[in-house]
Amino acid sequence: MRLFVATCGIILFSISGCSQERPSIGQASDAVELTYWPAPNAQEVQLADSLVRVWNRLHPEVRVRMQPIPVSQSTEEVLLAAIAGNTTPDVCSNIWPGALHDYTRAGGLIPFDRLADFDSIITSRVPRDLLETFRSTDGHYYQLPWKTNPVMMFYNERLFREVGVATPPRTYSEYYEAGGKVTRDIDGDGRIDVWMGERDIRPIWWQRLFDFFPFYIAASGGKTLFKNGEPSFNDADAVDVLGFFRECYGRGLFPRTFFQGGDPFLLEKKATNFSGPWEVAHIQKFAPHIKYGIAPLPVPDGHTGQVYTSGDFKNISIFANTKHPREAWEFVKFLVTAQHDLLLMEICDQVPVRSDLLNNPLFADYFRRKPVMVKFAEQAVYSRAVDSAPDLKEIFDAIAQEYEMCAIYGRKSPEQAVRDATDRAQFIVEWNK
Amino acid sequence: MKITLKYLVLVLGAAVFAYPFLWMIAGSLKPELEISNLGLLSENYTLHSYEQVVTKVPIGRAFLNSIIVSLATTASVVFFGSMVGYALAKLRFLGSKALYLLILFTMMIPFQITLIPQYILIVKLGWTDTYPALIAPTMMSAFGIVLFRQFFVSVPNALIDAARIDGCSEWGILFKLIWPLSRPVVITVGLLTFMSSWNEVLWPLMVVRERTLMTMPQIVTIFTIGGEAETQLGSLLAAATLLSLPVIIAYAFFQRYFIESMASTGLKG
Amino acid sequence: MRGRWRVIEAVRKSDRFGFLFSLPYVIFFLAFVAYPLIFSFVLIFHRWNIVTPMEWIGLKNFERLFHDPLFGKAITNTLTFLLIHIPLQIIIALLLALLLNSKVKMRGLFRAIYFLPVVVSGVAVTILWQQLYSYDYGVLNALLKAIGLPSVPWLVDASWAMPSVAIMATWKNVGIYIVLFLVGLQNIPAELYEAASLDGASRFRQFRHITIPMLNPTVIVVVVLSTIGGFSLFIEPYVLTGGGPMQSTLSGMLYIYNQAFYFGHMGYAATLGFVFALIILAVVLIQRRVIETEPT
Numbered sequence: 001m002r003l004f005v006a007t008c009g010i011i012l013f014s015i016s017g018c019s020q021e022r023p024s025i026g027q028a029s030d031a032v033e034l035t036y037w038p039a040p041n042a043q044e045v046q047l048a049d050s051l052v053r054v055w056n057r058l059h060p061e062v063r064v065r066m067q068p069i070p071v072s073q074s075t076e077e078v079l080l081a082a083i084a085g086n087t088t089p090d091v092c093s094n095i096w097p098g099a100l101h102d103y104t105r106a107g108g109l110i111p112f113d114r115l116a117d118f119d120s121i122i123t124s125r126v127p128r129d130l131l132e133t134f135r136s137t138d139g140h141y142y143q144l145p146w147k148t149n150p151v152m153m154f155y156n157e158r159l160f161r162e163v164g165v166a167t168p169p170r171t172y173s174e175y176y177e178a179g180g181k182v183t184r185d186i187d188g189d190g191r192i193d194v195w196m197g198e199r200d201i202r203p204i205w206w207q208r209l210f211d212f213f214p215f216y217i218a219a220s221g222g223k224t225l226f227k228n229g230e231p232s233f234n235d236a237d238a239v240d241v242l243g244f245f246r247e248c249y250g251r252g253l254f255p256r257t258f259f260q261g262g263d264p265f266l267l268e269k270k271a272t273n274f275s276g277p278w279e280v281a282h283i284q285k286f287a288p289h290i291k292y293g294i295a296p297l298p299v300p301d302g303h304t305g306q307v308y309t310s311g312d313f314k315n316i317s318i319f320a321n322t323k324h325p326r327e328a329w330e331f332v333k334f335l336v337t338a339q340h341d342l343l344l345m346e347i348c349d350q351v352p353v354r355s356d357l358l359n360n361p362l363f364a365d366y367f368r369r370k371p372v373m374v375k376f377a378e379q380a381v382y383s384r385a386v387d388s389a390p391d392l393k394e395i396f397d398a399i400a401q402e403y404e405m406c407a408i409y410g411r412k413s414p415e416q417a418v419r420d421a422t423d424r425a426q427f428i429v430e431w432n433k
Numbered sequence: 434m435k436i437t438l439k440y441l442v443l444v445l446g447a448a449v450f451a452y453p454f455l456w457m458i459a460g461s462l463k464p465e466l467e468i469s470n471l472g473l474l475s476e477n478y479t480l481h482s483y484e485q486v487v488t489k490v491p492i493g494r495a496f497l498n499s500i501i502v503s504l505a506t507t508a509s510v511v512f513f514g515s516m517v518g519y520a521l522a523k524l525r526f527l528g529s530k531a532l533y534l535l536i537l538f539t540m541m542i543p544f545q546i547t548l549i550p551q552y553i554l555i556v557k558l559g560w561t562d563t564y565p566a567l568i569a570p571t572m573m574s575a576f577g578i579v580l581f582r583q584f585f586v587s588v589p590n591a592l593i594d595a596a597r598i599d600g601c602s603e604w605g606i607l608f609k610l611i612w613p614l615s616r617p618v619v620i621t622v623g624l625l626t627f628m629s630s631w632n633e634v635l636w637p638l639m640v641v642r643e644r645t646l647m648t649m650p651q652i653v654t655i656f657t658i659g660g661e662a663e664t665q666l667g668s669l670l671a672a673a674t675l676l677s678l679p680v681i682i683a684y685a686f687f688q689r690y691f692i693e694s695m696a697s698t699g700l701k702g
Numbered sequence: 703m704r705g706r707w708r709v710i711e712a713v714r715k716s717d718r719f720g721f722l723f724s725l726p727y728v729i730f731f732l733a734f735v736a737y738p739l740i741f742s743f744v745l746i747f748h749r750w751n752i753v754t755p756m757e758w759i760g761l762k763n764f765e766r767l768f769h770d771p772l773f774g775k776a777i778t779n780t781l782t783f784l785l786i787h788i789p790l791q792i793i794i795a796l797l798l799a800l801l802l803n804s805k806v807k808m809r810g811l812f813r814a815i816y817f818l819p820v821v822v823s824g825v826a827v828t829i830l831w832q833q834l835y836s837y838d839y840g841v842l843n844a845l846l847k848a849i850g851l852p853s854v855p856w857l858v859d860a861s862w863a864m865p866s867v868a869i870m871a872t873w874k875n876v877g878i879y880i881v882l883f884l885v886g887l888q889n890i891p892a893e894l895y896e897a898a899s900l901d902g903a904s905r906f907r908q909f910r911h912i913t914i915p916m917l918n919p920t921v922i923v924v925v926v927l928s929t930i931g932g933f934s935l936f937i938e939p940y941v942l943t944g945g946g947p948m949q950s951t952l953s954g955m956l957y958i959y960n961q962a963f964y965f966g967h968m969g970y971a972a973t974l975g976f977v978f979a980l981i982i983l984a985v986v987l988i989q990r991r992v993i994e995t996e997p998t
Contacts, residue, residue: 077753084753105754256858391965442798443806443812450877454822456830457830457833470844471844513726513727519723520720520723520724525715525717526717526724529724542979545979546975546978549958550742553968554738634823635937650825650826653829654940657829673829676826689810691821692813692814696882
């Protein structure tokens with residue numbers, strides 16, 4: 001089918017080329033070929049495949065070749081190596097904001113704001129305040145926000161109902177109160193059977209993306225850890241967040257040992273879980289009988305206004321090595337049209353970064369069929385990505401260590417822990433200058 | 434009275450060193466819930482844990498890789514070690530003393546300093562995820578050379594001279610004359626090299642990412658750390674048992690050689 | 703003029719096979735010893751993640767080292783390990799070697815059993831002990847409970863974690879030293895003991911003044927090898943605890959590994975390696991000096 005269309009296209013093109021002036025984009029006889037790298041997971045590859053097929057049908061003169069990233073390595077490693085070795089694709093849609101600093105430092109990406117219609121396209125899609133968070137320290141936009149997975153609180157309705165918790169806790173105090181009721185030893189064997197929550201007690205850096213980081217953004221009303229490339233989280237909000245987790249462990253609401261024997265939320269051994277949309281498919285697959293609700297993250301008592309959270313954003317970038325920046329930009333625009341955002345939701349169950357998700361009639365049917373995604377859609381524009389600071393992994397590693405010492409083992413006060421974490425983050429940023 | 438006390442301590446010691454292995458093997462064969470029992474016996478022995486391991490990681494392939502790498506390394510260390518040891522012991526040439534001192538110096542360099550640069554060298558050579566990466570950096574051993582040299586020095590020169598007069602080449606002298614006389618040192622160097630190569634895990638973790646190329650201890654490490662075991666204690670114990678089994682079997686037959694190799698080298702320290 | 707002649711003469715007289723047989727090692731040395739050593743001296747002044755070009759940063763890596771709390775932690779952790787591991791090993795190895803040295807039946811069997819953990823892979827031993835040490839399900843705590851003692855937080859308490867690693871390492875390696883002490887004991891001439899008995903010296907005095915001094919060289923070997931082993935700890939903390947809790951089992955090697963392969967700081971990792979190598983050399987030298995000058 002593709003071959004037939006391509007052949008027709010070529011014949012038509014060459015006929016038209018013979019009798020008229022050469023077309024303005026490229027040479028008539030040169031077909032432009034773009035390479036596109038989606039994320040390596042099955043759904044996104046499926047989505048990319050569909051989109052690329054449609055594009056190639058509509059644009060025979062600009063062929064897009066889709067190549068999934070090899071699974072054995074992290075995307076960031078592969079992209080950095082490609083930038084260094086001049087083997088980059090033209091477009092990639094698996095850009096993690098935390099690695100942006102590394103990519104731009106190596107001069108690997110082109111600034112979108114140099115493209116004429118970028119501003120109009122992007123502001124109709126993404127709210128200004130969210131877009132600002134993706135601007136690099138040199139003032140340019142090297143990434144286009146594509147999709148996000150906001151972290152929210154899943155809660156087990158039955159476990160709450162059994163002990164008389166009517167609504168999901170909104171503040172820290174409400175959380176402690178609910179936790180006190182839920183966490184108990186049911187069968188009298190001396191071991192607690194239901195916990196309010198549970199976190200991996202090892203100080204692994206990316207685990208903080210599901211506790212400290214989202215809670216900080218919620219507590220601070222949308223502020224992330226860095227400002228203008230410098231750590232800026234030495235404040236009361238960070239202290240409140242660490243204090244919250246410290247209380248949870250201190251009151252025995254979270255287990256202080258390594259949980260063995262499977263996923264506690266699926267086994268209904270824990271009542272709340274801080275996770276994102278991927279959890280929906282997970283629960284559907286392994287424990288579809290669980291009745292759960294989704295709520296925004298708890299915030300410090302006295303917090304007013306919208307509850308923000310962190311989102312696992314993946315963005316789209318065009319690489320500086322591209323020979324066809326304009327065609328690549330056309331393809332990127334193609335990827336983020338409303339119809340294709342709908343496809344993204346249908347195939348991958350992930351949330352595109354659009355302000356009109358809940359108003360646009362195009363998406364209404366999807367949300368009717370999957371009402372649980374409405375909560376994530378509502379939260380999407382109020383979620384924030386990780387900052388693109390150098391050595392972000394190591395900074396989070398330092399935070400994880402302070403979190404371990406303060407929250408899990410209670411050996412440091414939250415104030416001291418936050419101070420030490422920001423000092424270390426500052427040191428790491430300095431070392432990288 | 435004293436004698437029974439003596440035997441009591443010795444037997445207690447033996448229990449402390451042997452029982453954990455028995456518990457490990459028993460635990461790998463028991464159903465998950467019974468593993469924390471102290472005893473070895475169970476009514477419900479099962480191979481379920483082994484099934485888990487075998488289906489989740491290519492452990493058979495890893496075993497093969499370990500065999501290939503360890504055999505190649507051992508053959509190389511013994512072959513080249515005996516060559517250089519012979520040269521240093523029996524041949525007179527300019528620089529032999531300096532070379533010997535250099536080799537002694539090499540033994541004193543802590544590996545911490547050369548580890549990262551060696552890794553970078555492997556990357557630059559494009560050898561990541563290949564057998565040469567696992568074999569080349571340890572294919573010669575300064576320690577082995579020293580042991581060979583020490584042993585060869587004691588071979589009577591008269592024997593060698595007689596062979597030379599008979600028209601034997603140096604190659605012939607080394608392999609047809611000296612080697613047959615050197616069983617103890619060849620076994621010592623061979624066994625020690627094989628053992629240390631088999632159990633090596635840090636280096637493979639650094640240079641090999643491809644699962645089908647991983648060595649056996651490496652794949653078991655990945656299995657444990659990587660969460661595929663999904664905290665099933667039985668599979669962890671099964672993986673550990675599979676890893677230890679080849680060595681324990683070899684040890685059961687050849688333990689004298691293992692122990693005596695270690696003892697003879699300890700003297701030199 | 704004469705010097706050059708001497709060299710040429712020496713080369714002419716040299717056995718060609720000497721050069722030929724040594725050549726493979728020389729090539730190996732240049733590639734895998736000399737080049738890495740020299741390159742490490744270059745790396746420590748750069749910042750590099752392998753992928754993008756190296757960046758010269760002068761002494762910044764060393765500056766970072768001095769301000770690095772984890773570097774200090776790795777050193778104190780290693781010291782904790784050694785302070786438990788070395789005495790424990792010497793006592794147990796010496797005790798069992800003394801018992802085996804006297805007339806006992808099945809000495810070979812006992813020796814073989816004690817040596818078994820030495821040959822088994824460290825990974826297998828670590829996995830096994832991880833289960834033995836488990837707080838809720840482990841055999842050790844079950845044993846303690848059986849005799850009425852409270853459970854010990856072996857791997858989950860920052861004060862117990864490194865000692866637990868030290869105990870496991872002792873269990874694994876003491877077989878080597880039992881064998882070495884046995885050899886050492888058997889090398890002590892019987893006449894020394896006979897002469898001392900004739901002089902009326904008690905068994906204890908004989909032990910103190912003959913056995914211990916004669917075993918000095920073996921003790922040095924135990925101490926030096928254990929020290930080098932202690933500074934090279936990697937797979938044990940890596941599998942057992944991942945360096946925790948609260949970095950109490952972070953070893954030098956584990957830290958280097960994380961810096962190089964987790965965070966991509968090749969230059970800093972090389973600097974850490976360099977400094978640790980210096981520390982090891984210094985410590986070993988001091989130990990040899992101290993033990994060798996003990997009064998005999």
